[in-house]
Amino acid sequence: MTHNLHLPIDEFTARSLRVGNVISVSGTVFTARDVAHRRLLEAHAEGRRLPFDPAGLALYHCGPVARPVDGGWSILSAGPTTSARMEPLEPRFLAAFHPRLVIGKGGMGDGTQAALAQGGAAYAHFPGGAGAIAARHVARVRAVHGLEEWGMTEAIWILDVDRFGPLLITMDSAGGNLYRDRRADVARNLAALRKRIR
Amino acid sequence: MTRQSIEAALANALRQAVTRLPTDVLSALERARAEETSPLAVGQLDILLENVDIARRAGVPLCQDTGLLLFYVDAGARSPWLGALRSCIESAVAQATTDVPLRPNTVDPLTGVSAVDNLGRGMPWIRWNLVDGDDVVVSILPKGGGSDAASRLVMLPCDTGPVEIVRAVIDHVAACEGKACPPMVIGLGIGGPAEGALFLATRALLRGLGSRHADPDVAELEDEILDLANRTGVGPAGLGGATTCLDVHAEVACRHPACFPLGIVISCWAERRAKVVVHADGSAEVVAP
Numbered sequence: 001m002t003h004n005l006h007l008p009i010d011e012f013t014a015r016s017l018r019v020g021n022v023i024s025v026s027g028t029v030f031t032a033r034d035v036a037h038r039r040l041l042e043a044h045a046e047g048r049r050l051p052f053d054p055a056g057l058a059l060y061h062c063g064p065v066a067r068p069v070d071g072g073w074s075i076l077s078a079g080p081t082t083s084a085r086m087e088p089l090e091p092r093f094l095a096a097f098h099p100r101l102v103i104g105k106g107g108m109g110d111g112t113q114a115a116l117a118q119g120g121a122a123y124a125h126f127p128g129g130a131g132a133i134a135a136r137h138v139a140r141v142r143a144v145h146g147l148e149e150w151g152m153t154e155a156i157w158i159l160d161v162d163r164f165g166p167l168l169i170t171m172d173s174a175g176g177n178l179y180r181d182r183r184a185d186v187a188r189n190l191a192a193l194r195k196r197i198r
Numbered sequence: 199m200t201r202q203s204i205e206a207a208l209a210n211a212l213r214q215a216v217t218r219l220p221t222d223v224l225s226a227l228e229r230a231r232a233e234e235t236s237p238l239a240v241g242q243l244d245i246l247l248e249n250v251d252i253a254r255r256a257g258v259p260l261c262q263d264t265g266l267l268l269f270y271v272d273a274g275a276r277s278p279w280l281g282a283l284r285s286c287i288e289s290a291v292a293q294a295t296t297d298v299p300l301r302p303n304t305v306d307p308l309t310g311v312s313a314v315d316n317l318g319r320g321m322p323w324i325r326w327n328l329v330d331g332d333d334v335v336v337s338i339l340p341k342g343g344g345s346d347a348a349s350r351l352v353m354l355p356c357d358t359g360p361v362e363i364v365r366a367v368i369d370h371v372a373a374c375e376g377k378a379c380p381p382m383v384i385g386l387g388i389g390g391p392a393e394g395a396l397f398l399a400t401r402a403l404l405r406g407l408g409s410r411h412a413d414p415d416v417a418e419l420e421d422e423i424l425d426l427a428n429r430t431g432v433g434p435a436g437l438g439g440a441t442t443c444l445d446v447h448a449e450v451a452c453r454h455p456a457c458f459p460l461g462i463v464i465s466c467w468a469e470r471r472a473k474v475v476v477h478a479d480g481s482a483e484v485v486a487p
Binding site (some may be wrong): 035079127150154178179182186 | 238241242245246248249252253256258259260261262263264299300301302303305310311312314342343344347361364365368369372375376377379426429430431432433434435436437438466467468
């Protein structure tokens, strides 16, 4: 049974999430990849207001396939992209904008882990490539920012989602990190395997 | 009007490629699902299989990354369509980008601008192989970016052989963790010039899961790497398990005495492929990849 969280969520709720929890989310999710991270941080540094308020929302590392319909948009496929690319900017991004959940795939680095602890947020995994399932949970596109300039992939899509999941918490605000545990196992296996190759 | 039938077949193949996983890949995922014992791994594979099913039924891209579109053409030297084929492919790409739709995925590396029709400079990527006959076979590989970012050109020590090849690949598989969307398919290009190693490795991905190299020594190497990759424990999505790799395909070419390139090209679990045959009379059909 998965627990459904209604976004936006507060710091207390985000801090209660632990590695191994399986959740789904309803409410507002915004996508941001490489370009959006850089541009939103530039706007923040210059004191410009964002066109939306990211606080408490879920930041989704995703560049969807979208089709224009009746003056709006339909999302056809919307799985996660590789989160590690956003690592250089993510700690500053979390500190500046306070999303309470980061959704992606593959996990992130030490900088983000520290930022999750400091600001109070968690990282959730959704399976890479599962774009068709993810799109089914998008109830509607509230807005899209930067589409003309950055293109469909890098634009910021503000999405209303309905029970988007299952999301597996893989990094939490208490220092829990499923990837770190897995990395230790793999390193041990690899050392044994290397001896067998001859 | 036969040019239109070629374009239509190519556009249709692009749609199939991104909405329907080839049966060999689907079977490999189902086998992996049956063999996994870790609940986390089983759960991940269940989601992937459900996703493939939903995408096929709804006719939508199974992954939002519809890839950089790579075309490998076995061009019959007596085909009358060789001169027209590039523009047919370009038209089909533009059409599929609007109709399927495909995600605009061609970003100019200098300006950062993404072409809306997937026809940014140098794209679509077409590799020609001249063969005898009058048929043209176009193999399409929509190459996902997350897994291609995990591809590598390794320069091995020259005074070495299969042992160092296996070690290099296994080390790399472990280092990729969950970033390249495992369970992955590994293409290897062993030897050749640097350019050739990556070319052979990418082209090897077209061979289809379960196929083995005709040279028994190379086939044995493929089996060994597959077995070892699946013992690393990376697992589906990098969350642990017995399925890190669905298959390994290696191609070999001679190298220079002073240079030992090893091309490692990774495909995510969604190894999407399609194939079109263009006949001399201009009729064209989508065939099993």
